[in-house]
Amino acid sequence: MRISDSKLTTDQTLLALVADNTRAIAWLNSSDGAKGINRPKSLVEALIGEKKTIESAIETFETGxxxxxxWRRLTGGEK
Known part of the structure; x- marks a missing residue:
């Protein structure tokens, strides 16, 4: 799809999501799901590709x- 720059059509994406959710439900009802191990891999992620990480621009400060x-340095002046 050109708008979202995706290689999949909407129908293909929806079908992959249905398959993912069906596999997740089956996994949750299994002994592995009860223990939280061996979670099935997502078909949607495999078909779409790697997740893009977004770099955060959040900065924190120790004190006020x-x-x-x-703030003064960035604005070039007083409060």
């Missing part, structure tokens, strides 16, 4: 003063 100092 650290924040104020950075």
């Amino acid at each position: 003063q650290d924040f104020d100092d950075e």
